[in-house]
Amino acid sequence: MAGERITVLVVDDAPECLAVLGELLQPHYRVLVANSGAAALRLAEAEPRPELILLDVMMPEMDGRQVFTRLRAQAATADIPVIFVTAMGDLQDELQGLEAGAVDYITKPIAPPLVLARVRIQLELKQAKDRLSDQNRWLEREVARRMSENDLTQRVAIHALARLAETRDNETGNHLLRTQGYVERLARLLQALPAYAGELTDHKIDLIARSAPLHDIGKVGVPDKILCKPGALDEDEWSIMRTHARIGAEAIAQAERDVGHSLEFLTYAKEIAEHHHERWDGAGYPDGLAETDIPLPARLMALADVFDALISRRCYKPPFSFEHARGLIAEGGGSQFDPDITHCFLDNFDDFVAIARRHADQQAERAEPQG
Template sequence: MPDNNQSTILIVDDTPENLSVLGELLQRSYRVRAANSGRRALQIAQSQPIPDLILLDVMMPEMDGYAVLAQLRAIPATAQIPVIFVTAMDAIEDEEHGLDCGAVDYITKPIRPAVVLARVRTQLELKRARDFLRDQNSYLEAEVARRMAENQLIQQVSIHALARLAETRDPETGNHLRRTQEYVRTLATALQDHPRFAAYLDHRTIDDLAKSAPLHDIGKVGIPDHILLKPDKLTPEEWEIMKTHAELGSHAIDQAEADADKSVEFLAIAKEIAHYHHEKWDGSGYPEGRVGDAIPISARLMALADVFDALICKRCYKPAFPFDQASRIIVEGSGKHFDPDVVATFVREFETFKRIALTYAE
């Protein structure tokens, strides 16, 4: 009796004598299953154990071998099973047609036992090799995916650790990082098909934007406590120092980027955001006073996200504004503080903004 590790072969022929001959020849070394019609062959081929090889007669009533092979290839569970045609059709054209249909080999009747055994052995060895390579590829793909996910997690944790470092200097910010991250993602996704933004906002860039957003205020670690934590209005001199956090942040990220062995895309975006998220559409922002499209898209999105969140949150110098009041202030800033198209998108996505704010409330 064949053991459980032996290959399973399905033989298909409408003539009982042919099934008997092939069965007796093969069952000494293999687990053999038999079908006397094409339809029965399709049923057996999809049941356990799935055949490792099929020996298929061509000339059968109702459903010939070509039709059976076509059905086998159309079914995911049987599509990869190698099929050898076994037939009395011995013309070269018949063999060529059989191979063109997808058969791996072609044996003519009357069969020669030694030839059948050699062909069967060869095809089973090839199938084992293909299965091994497929299993190896699946394992490697899974391992690559696992390591990429692990690297992504490490990257995210590192980003948030750096952002939290800045946050410890300004304890009122709470969930500000998560909220602004989701605001930026919302704006970027909604603008993905906009003619002014489509070339920039592909899926990878949107992911990098969201990933980078928490680093927008990393430069605050360089601002003295007496200014950063001052409960009263800053003096003009103190305000000038406070504004340097944009350049301090971009410089720190620039140094990190320089230390990397190769370019890191999200760091380049993080540097843009840190440096330019206080620029204003009309040129009245800082640190460079850039105007309009000269401000990077990443920073334009971050500017609106940052201001909206500041408006709806309580600070030592102001109460939390209601959502509708914050929205009006954002809309009033269209064409002055903010890119008008970004503001229009904010208006369309306002309900999403509110949902994010409530989900990650203080």
């Protein structure tokens, strides 16, 4: 045991007891002595902090149990092991001391070999406990680091996959970031409503927002001549275009089957990919779902996707102003869009304009709001 690096504090109001314990321990440890409870507390909080305290129980003014209580109440000294030293040999006194949290109990007159053995054991136990605590802290940091790394890897993979699909339609720019921002803001606003507080937890909102960029992943299955057509699509072309919703959901489902494991956020990704073109009135696709039969993540994306399409340049249309887009969204509330989500959007419209500007495309693809 590395003696000089280990500090032991001996507390006793009797000078002869301090002398005996000091002479016994000094060959092995750095010894600090205190002849009162107040002095003991000062030394215990000072540096170098003792790694073990031998504390006399029977002292005037502040007895050992009071000192012990004060030690445990301070964060700096709460973990220092304490051995009670007393002339009382009553079993009940010893039990009370141990139940209070002392690690051991030594009775006077002391037996030097026994004192040395008990001090050594308690210091070894403390060192083992400290090593374990250090290892636990390291493990906690490592787990946190790896979780953060896995989280970042997942986010990067999602965006990489979504942007790969986006290269098929190079006019969408930062559409992924904007719609993700809209969806998260809408979900936060909806969360504040009593009807949604239980359903939209912080965890669920995070997963919905995380999965939002995969909403149009199915467009990889749509031919370029349709996806990039500058004019209006005919009925046959629309039928093919609409398949992207099912294609996207099936691709995500197949990925889950391939790894043999279901991920919570991919459940929301499938719902968004498959149903973000459904309408509140049931006139959407691919399943013609209506109202709350449409999964909530898809209802959030439905409005977010349309708003961003309205304010962005497309091969078939110029960008609309923010105010024009706002008016069209308002007209669609209760028919195309969930009324509650529409109200959240309209009542906090400036938030969505801010998101759009924050993630504006490099090229001037949108008009600024008018009026």
